Amino acid sequence: MTVLAVRDLVAGYEPGLPIVRGASLAVAAGEILVLLGPNGAGKSTLAKAVAGLVRVESGSVTLRGASLLDVPAHARIRRGLAFVPQTENVFAGLTVAENLAIAAAVLPRAERAARVAATEALFPDLAEARRLAAGRLSGGQRQMLAIARALVAQPAVLALDEPSAGLSPKLVGVVMAKLRDIRDSGVAVLLVEQNARAALSVADRAAILVEGRVAHEGAGAALLDDPQVAALYLGGRRAA
């Protein structure tokens, strides 16, 4: 069942200068859709437009069939959409516990403590560091905190912008494994990535964005087997 649907989206930072030019994609519950593409293709802009951080000129973004375009960015988490930006994705001056408490504030008061505890159970390293300022965490721990923060409110859709950026290959593997767990719990995952090899290892489907439009879409393995696609967009060789 499609949870997040993007149709003919035109979006950008300046009026009349769209970066995303008519992109369409859909993500189902319990599915990881990886969005790949060359630098400047508009991947991050698309994710930010879905999150409400970038102005949308036309097209639609729906979550469970309801339009998100009139929903302010701060209210989208309550509708079930969580977004993890690529950089500055935790509140560095706040403790780990405070980061999670902020995320839990969108929930009914009676549910907050239980949800934070459940999230900490998924990320044991964070539970041990709960009194530490997020700015003192390692890169991998920060990324985990960013994902945990997004998950506290139990979103239907988790969108992530390059969660592997700046991480060692080992940590990238840990992050991807965590995304697989999240997918298996029924969450729809939209994963924007430059690291095609890592992303396709967890992808159910993948789409390649070129000049603001989805140029290719299909199962991750099918894209890998397409020599033209691999040559043009995945670094010139099979990414698996």
Add this chain to the structure above:
Amino acid sequence: MMGQILVDGVTSGAMIGLGAIGLTLTYGLLRFANFAHGEFVTWGAYLALVVAGAFGGAAPIDPLTFGWPLLAALAAGMALTAGLALGLDAVLFRRLRRHGNAIVLVIASFGASLALRSALEFAFGPEPYYYSHDIAMTLRLAPGMRATADQLVVLGVALALMAAMHILMTRTPLGRAMRAVSENPDLARLAGIDTSRVLRATWLIGGALAAAAGVFLGVTVQLRPSMGFELLLPLFAAAILGGIGSVPGAMVGGLVIGIAESAAVPLAGAQYRAAVAFVVMLVMLLVRPRGLFGGRA
């Protein structure tokens, strides 16, 4: 002498710290230096004067020079000035923020400062006012340390307000949201924080605390239309010293500036008192622009 410097400095520093909290919060959230903040100090003091006057003459609470009407007026002055700050944002700053240019906001705050000060001068004239004409007798606290009962009450209430602010910022959802918005507004929105609501709360809190500083200044010194404007430099110095955006920094910065100013009088002469805040601010900007508590410079 050192003991007396400490008493005077801490009393004055607590008032500076209260005023600086609003300034540093506004700067932290909106990224602009609000030069109209000093006028919130003045307006708070004068609004309390009007409210206290409306209660009529009431006997002072011994050994203070003022009675319960001023305590009620303090609360009213804080509430009214909070409304003034929110109103100024609604009619001026919020509109200008849409252009996203900090320098326009700074210049607008200069203009607002001038307009607010002129309005008070028009209404009350340039002469000083007092909450009470009773003479405040000093109490001996320790050898070489004297303070009036008014000073002690002002210090106590100011420190209580600072403690309340610290609890608000560290223990409540609103405080956490204010710190989050100050650090990263976009991420705060993604986390579900209504940044407009947080901004409104910031103006209300900043205005109320500035008003409290104004009333305390009026109790311990006097009321003049330029009192807030003249306090602006120590307020900025305290905010920068503590680290822009940091509430504990503003409190500590205020106390340091207050003690430094107080120490300057016997050591260098009263004429250099005002220069101390400037020197401290300058040194801090050169040596550690992020301030003691590591906020943005």
